[in-house]
Amino acid sequence: MQSENGQVYLTIHDGIGEIVFNRPEKRNAMNLEMWRDLSQLVAMCATDAAVSVVLVRSADPSVFCAGGDISEFQTLRKDAVTNLAYNRTVKDAVLGLKNLAKPSLAMVSGLCIGGGTEIAVACDLRFCADHTRMGIPPATLGFVYDVAETKMLSDLVGPSRAKDLLFSGRLLHAAEAYQMGLVDRVFADRLLLTETLNYIRLLLNNAQNSIQGCKGIVDALNAGARVDDPRLKQIVDDALDSPQYQEGVRAFLEKRRPNFKKFR
Amino acid sequence: MQSENGQVYLTIHDGIGEIVFNRPEKRNAMNLEMWRDLSQLVAMCATDAAVSVVLVRSADPSVFCAGGDISEFQTLRKDAVTNLAYNRTVKDAVLGLKNLAKPSLAMVSGLCIGGGTEIAVACDLRFCADHTRMGIPPATLGFVYDVAETKMLSDLVGPSRAKDLLFSGRLLHAAEAYQMGLVDRVFADRLLLTETLNYIRLLLNNAQNSIQGCKGIVDALNAGARVDDPRLKQIVDDALDSPQYQEGVRAFLEKRRPNFKKFR
């Protein structure tokens, strides 16, 4: 699974866990095995202390992911009953990514459809190339987009844009995806990787307890937690008692860059 | 009511139910009778199998709707008590549109104020001409925008932009309305109808069970339903057991366009 010959593989370097889609002959269409592998790779990123930030990308810049592998649908997902098992596997991967404590970023380049958009939307952030096209096609296939994924989408772009995408199944260009908040940044193709890594380095230099704490609070509020939830206050308090905070304030007053890396 | 002489009328063709405002001498200002008619026309669209998509528009491209007919306010809506009946009629129309199971689109061209914006915002989507101007004027009249309508507006543009519109009563140009998400698409005047019908045809070619299922889920989540609500899961499951889904997957694998029209 770790090998670069896999259809999805993980490579870890410099604090980054890169999960890479690599099934070019099928434009990275996700079959059940790939969903299962994705789950496991996300779980490995969660536990491996060498990973601070997760980057999800394709080995092939012309396509991020063409969606679920529909050739499997007539056997593995032919009705509501078989969908139970199929869906559980997809959900494990998507929610694994969504619920990861560490920050995640999808670098999207080229076609990004259905399951591809699902994966990208489950990440915290989405940076894309200017030639990217994104869409969500269930209405062209006769099924209904899953509830958890619909909520993620609607939280991101609002109910009206979510309906536009889901009703029509149309493909958006990068500029429109950016305008509606479906992606967070658009770069010229040749700059995408550099700019993405620059941004990730920004995160790697920051205090990871702070990043993870902020992520936990944003996600909890989004899932309906109340502002006075004591578990959220605890996250804030824990950080104020942390050595990272001591280092951050000291570095500021000494007019030097903080060194948070020793606290990983 | 069906006649094209009415102040609001319905015309059905090619799967589209067009609800048309037609009171040009008053710039389509909505009197109580028009609100009542609108309710009934929406109800007809809901039950008529010949209607798959509802399009709300004006007979006159220079004005979508100038708002409520304020000349009636001194008699029919002169205080909180009389407003009970007045408001119930308006609410029937607006919530009828909002709660319609079928997808709805407002094609907005020219002036769109108060009740006009209320109607447009109750639709799933809003396409507008580049010369459109939109606003919500209760603060210039001394009353407070209704709660349900305030929620629809705030869900669409966020709390801050909702306050800007409601505090000031100012008229937005199409570009600013688009930037803040109040409208979903802006077209040059002469392209608005063509582009709107092109988009509607996209929806008409898709699976209507899927579109209606997605709409139901987005709206339920927006109204506060939980992600694990079993009624929402049921919508997803029903679609996976549908003949539309069989047709969609088969067509994809046979590399042909699906034919969903036979399932209406």
Add this chain to the structure above:
Amino acid sequence: MQSENGQVYLTIHDGIGEIVFNRPEKRNAMNLEMWRDLSQLVAMCATDAAVSVVLVRSADPSVFCAGGDISEFQTLRKDAVTNLAYNRTVKDAVLGLKNLAKPSLAMVSGLCIGGGTEIAVACDLRFCADHTRMGIPPATLGFVYDVAETKMLSDLVGPSRAKDLLFSGRLLHAAEAYQMGLVDRVFADRLLLTETLNYIRLLLNNAQNSIQGCKGIVDALNAGARVDDPRLKQIVDDALDSPQYQEGVRAFLEKRRPNFKKFR
């Protein structure tokens, strides 16, 4: 405190309560005393009938506010325990502003970081100069942004953009802040004050009961109130029984501008 020699002062004129930051030698970094003063000035605006709209700004157009005064953090906010008192003072000011019944607007020009962004986001609206740069740096200091402030931010720009800002601590230019909804309007530097005052005059000419009612409803819905909450319906009903509403409708029918100022 009222004196223009204070580090934060209040000046009232023409219905506007201007709260002005004035600690130029520290780029308006907020020390505990300034947070305390801000609380009191907001409370004065709340009760003073001469104030209809609150404008928060800096005496120095090159900097709105550089954030909390970090030189105090090693003594007054050195861990979770000392933060209790520190935070209560900050919260009093921020929530005082947030919960003010009257409309508030932050006019942001120049640098706006951390506590500065916190104050701006607690206002109903944010107008900024085109050279403004905004950011929220807790991840560069090792602490976690407070829960209530995280919710305000996420409500404004959505969960994904909130994470981008909080994870990276990066400074946004005005154009990007506008694109994501962090500010509501961007003006050339030399036009900012004029345009802001023009907008405020628009609000001052409108019915204040209507503005305050709309604000109360948007904020209550945002805090999780239900659409059928009887307290929100009461706000709508009260306005329909108000003399402002009588005047508004009468003025409309008499084709004259309403005079709401007599009802203050």
